[in-house]
Amino acid sequence: MDFTHPRPLIVCGFGRSGTRMCANLLANAGVVELQGEIPREIAPGTLSWLSDVRAGAPADQPDRIYRLARSVFRDITPARPMDRPDAIWFGHKTPHHERHFDGYEAIFDHPEGLPVYVYCLRNPFHVWRSYRVMPWGGFDRASGFLKSWLRSVAAWERMLQVAPERVLLFNLDAMIHAPDRAAWLDETLFAPLGISAQTFRKPLEAIGNTNSAEAKLGVAPSPPPPGDLRVIARNRQAMAVVRAHFPWIEDEIRAGSGVGLFRT
Known part of the structure; x- marks a missing residue:
């Protein structure tokens, strides 16, 4: 039996x-069926169950697990489910699911249906500014946040080592700084996934960040205390990532207190 199912797409x-x-x-692309977040408390069990089902699936039904996973993703996310019969990609968006990379690889192992991942990266200074003002932030100190952030980056780097051709990077800051956002998105996100602008449901400029701290709070969050900025700026691992992916930031730090970081 030929494999005919849409491929998995995981945003993490x-x-x-x-x-x-x-x-x-x-x-926004009509060919992408992307569900909302899988609740944290059930994610490990759900993926473990799907892995067990995959292990016992008949060899002559290669797309069975894909149909089941698509239905599961649609049913267990709290947001309104998305149902797009003509989709060429299906999946979900859930932060921190880079930690479940091995699970997805075990579930979706057909050579013609290997999963693609989009890892979202943002500079740690802005991430901490946003995290510290959210009521569910979960971090009391910048040091604890940074340790967790570096773990996430390490998981992404391992994903790149294992499946470099199937891991895309969505660098939020690079998109913000891009002189031509549409061109940047096409090169970085849409073209690698075979997505054409003809499938867009609305113009790109009409797509906003509905989950930003400002959208949630009604006002832009204030910069973190200088001491928090120093914790991040003095961490060699963190600054190596900053230099590689946000090169403009180090110059701003050297120029002063770093407050200029938060103009955008």
Whole structure:
């Protein structure tokens, strides 16, 4: 039996790093069926169950697990489910699911249906500014946040080592700084997924970040205390990531207190 099912697409990354913006952009394409977040408390069990089903699936039904997973993703996310019969991609957007990379690889193992991942990355200074003002932030100190952020980045780097051709990077800051956002998105996100602008449901400029801290709070969050900025700026691992993916930031830090970081 030939494999005829849409391929899995998983949007992940550290929280407050543009996962919702990325999902909004992708879901704007009519050929993408992207569900909302899988609740944290049931995600491990759900993926383990799907893995067990995959292990016992008949060899002559290669797309059975894909049909089941698509239905599961649609049913267990709290948001209104998306149902697009003509989709060429199906999946969900859930922060921190880079930690479940091995699980997805075990579930979706057909050579013609290997999953593609979009990892959302944002500079740690802005991520911490957003995290610290959210009521569910979960971090009391910048040091604890940074440790978790670096773990997420390490998981993404491992994904790149295992499946470099199937891991895309959505760098939120690079998109913001791009002189031509539409061109940047096409090169970075849409073209690699075979998505044409002809499938868009609305113009790209009409797609907003509905989950930003400002949208949630009604006002832009204030910059973190200088001490928090120093915790991040003095961490060699964090600054290596900053230099590689946000090169303009280090110059701003050297120029002063770093407050200029929060103009955008």
